[in-house]
Amino acid sequence: MKAKSELTRLSIATTDGEFVAGYSDKGLAFLNFPNGKRRAPSDEAAPPQARRWHKLTTTALKQTLAGEATGELPPLDDSAGTDFQRSVWRAMRKIPSGQTSSYGEIAKAIGKPKAVRAVGGACGANPIPVLVPCHRVLAAHQKIGGFSGGLDWKRKLLARERAMLF
DNA sequence: ATTTACAATATGA
DNA sequence: TCATATTGTAAAT
Numbered sequence: 001m002k003a004k005s006e007l008t009r010l011s012i013a014t015t016d017g018e019f020v021a022g023y024s025d026k027g028l029a030f031l032n033f034p035n036g037k038r039r040a041p042s043d044e045a046a047p048p049q050a051r052r053w054h055k056l057t058t059t060a061l062k063q064t065l066a067g068e069a070t071g072e073l074p075p076l077d078d079s080a081g082t083d084f085q086r087s088v089w090r091a092m093r094k095i096p097s098g099q100t101s102s103y104g105e106i107a108k109a110i111g112k113p114k115a116v117r118a119v120g121g122a123c124g125a126n127p128i129p130v131l132v133p134c135h136r137v138l139a140a141h142q143k144i145g146g147f148s149g150g151l152d153w154k155r156k157l158l159a160r161e162r163a164m165l166f
Numbered sequence: 167a168t169t170t171a172c173a174a175t176a177t178g179a
Numbered sequence: 180t181c182a183t184a185t186t187g188t189a190a191a192t
Binding site for chain 1: 176
């Protein structure tokens, strides 16, 4: 066993199951939904830095699941993905709790009003659902659209935030 | 390198 | 309602 990639995996227990956060040496690299069964491999050899980030992530995640403001986040390692995608994720993080946006709005916000389709793609490639609130992004006229990991989650999250769906 | 599909939207018929 | 053009990415060929 060698450690080529320095990814630290830590689990987060929530009322909705056990999420798994992954940290690189740059910050939060991904967040996974509960996988159903199988406990997440909690890394006991986590570097102190990762533990600090993990605490922020845990708090932010629970707050978001409870329908509160997401709050403070650790640095996100969005080094994967293109500049375009980073712009999209950044724009999405500005959406306040209980508020919904649309793919068109995001596209416009990053200066490419016609790239709505591309925005959808970037959302699908988003490694950090919930904290980057892709669930708050609806299609035009507030249709639900899709969601990676299941529409079920999207509806649940929106219901908790009491987002206005009409 | 070209085609196709995506979590879209607007426009034209 | 359906066909099409558009814009960025990824996957398939």
